[in-house]
Amino acid sequence: MSIQLSIRDLNKRFKTGDGVKGISLDVMKGELVTLLGPSGCGKTTVLRSIGGFLAPDSGDIQIRGSSILHLPPEKRPTAMVFQSYNLWPHMTVYDNLAFGLKLRKKKKDEIRSLVQEALKLVQLESAEHKTPGLLSGGQQQRVALARALLLEPEVLLLDEPFSALDAKLRMEMREELRDIQRRTGMTMIFVTHDQEEALSISDRIVVMRAGEIEQLSTPQEIYDQPQTLFVAGFIGRINLIKGTGTGRSVAVGEARFEQERAHDGAVIAAVRPEDVYLTEQETNSLPGMIRQIMILGHYAEVSVESGEQVLKMFVPREQSARLHHGQQVRIGFSRVVSFPSPGA
Numbered sequence: 001m002s003i004q005l006s007i008r009d010l011n012k013r014f015k016t017g018d019g020v021k022g023i024s025l026d027v028m029k030g031e032l033v034t035l036l037g038p039s040g041c042g043k044t045t046v047l048r049s050i051g052g053f054l055a056p057d058s059g060d061i062q063i064r065g066s067s068i069l070h071l072p073p074e075k076r077p078t079a080m081v082f083q084s085y086n087l088w089p090h091m092t093v094y095d096n097l098a099f100g101l102k103l104r105k106k107k108k109d110e111i112r113s114l115v116q117e118a119l120k121l122v123q124l125e126s127a128e129h130k131t132p133g134l135l136s137g138g139q140q141q142r143v144a145l146a147r148a149l150l151l152e153p154e155v156l157l158l159d160e161p162f163s164a165l166d167a168k169l170r171m172e173m174r175e176e177l178r179d180i181q182r183r184t185g186m187t188m189i190f191v192t193h194d195q196e197e198a199l200s201i202s203d204r205i206v207v208m209r210a211g212e213i214e215q216l217s218t219p220q221e222i223y224d225q226p227q228t229l230f231v232a233g234f235i236g237r238i239n240l241i242k243g244t245g246t247g248r249s250v251a252v253g254e255a256r257f258e259q260e261r262a263h264d265g266a267v268i269a270a271v272r273p274e275d276v277y278l279t280e281q282e283t284n285s286l287p288g289m290i291r292q293i294m295i296l297g298h299y300a301e302v303s304v305e306s307g308e309q310v311l312k313m314f315v316p317r318e319q320s321a322r323l324h325h326g327q328q329v330r331i332g333f334s335r336v337v338s339f340p341s342p343g344a
């Protein structure tokens with residue numbers, strides 16, 4: 001597979017001192033790569049640099065091997081979908097979509113068939129003659145997506161496109177986008193600060209922190225093998241527990257567990273709630289008391305107070321029915337990834 005987009009050592013510093021530093025990234029053709037990170041970490045800065053709305057201080061951005069930095073936004077082979085839909089309110093959906101094609105001097109018949117095809121792709125055939133004001137937020141965002149797809153960009157840029165939608169709609173849109181991406185083979189850069197959204201739709205995720213790339217891997221790797229404490233804490237639910245490492249073993253209180261990476265001295269042991277289990281064994285387990293049981297559909301989230309920490313664990317429904325508040329239990333960890341303690 002060929003490299004569609006290449007960002008080489010991109011630097012942009014605003015007068016305030018904020019910005020992005022040393023961003024390098026290759027995106028393959030047909031890949032969906034997500035920029036993920038907390039507010040202000042530089043996601044939009046990278047995206048706007050690709051789209052041409054912002055001039056970087058140094059570095060290069062290439063699409064299919066050619067630098068695009070000298071091109072204004074409208075001449076770049078990119079299209080952008082924003083959080084706010086940016087549709088023309090007085091035009092029908094059809095005209096909103098046809099507009100860009102008319103500018104490109106496409107013939108009337110061709111425009112008609114392209115627009116209808118795009119509307120079918122986003123499942124909005126019936127909205128053709130409506131104005132955007134008559135559509136729901138999700139429908140409007142689908143129109144914005146169809147409009148961007150019609151420009152046939154080499155790279156489609158999406159900046160938190162679903163964040164204004166309610167949770168259920170957001171999930172549907174995710175699935176739809178992924179489906180469209182598979183069918184069209186379009187290369188996409190997707191920005192979000194929602195880790196669940198990133199895990200669910202991406203081929204690869206770029207986790208950013210304070211203007212720099214913290215980790216770049218597949219969703220599975222980011223979840224299972226976080227390279228830093230920041231990534232571990234940012235992605236998914238996780239317990240961060242103080243411990244003492246000796247080679248591949250880590251001591252937490254009286255108990256010892258195996259750790260995936262060898263670290264000596266003060267460590268933070270990161271344990272996902274699905275890797276905490278109840279046990280009868282007295283050795284290599286921690287005593288605790290159940291503080292809370294929250295039923296979350298087919299499983300329950302149980303909070304266990306152990307020493308000075310409260311640990312979260314996921315328990316299947318039938319097992320949680322036998323637990324109660326205040327109960328004394330023992331817990332073990334089936335998988336521990338630890339990091340050198342930041343204070344050490």
Ligand SMILES: Nc1ncnc2c1ncn2[C@@H]1O[C@H](COP(=O)(O)OP(=O)(O)OP(=O)(O)O)[C@@H](O)[C@H]1O
Pocket residue numbers: 014015016018019037038039040041042043044045046193
């Ligand atoms: N035009 C600008 N002038 C000065 N500072 C800016 C400008 N644009 C962005 N910044 C700053 O640069 C940093 C990165 O901003 P950016 O918009 O890229 O963050 P983000 O990751 O997209 O955040 P969010 O999730 O809130 O959208 C922030 O500290 C922001 O305040």
Ligand SMILES: [Mg+2]
Pocket residue numbers: 043044045
């Ligand atoms: Mg942003």
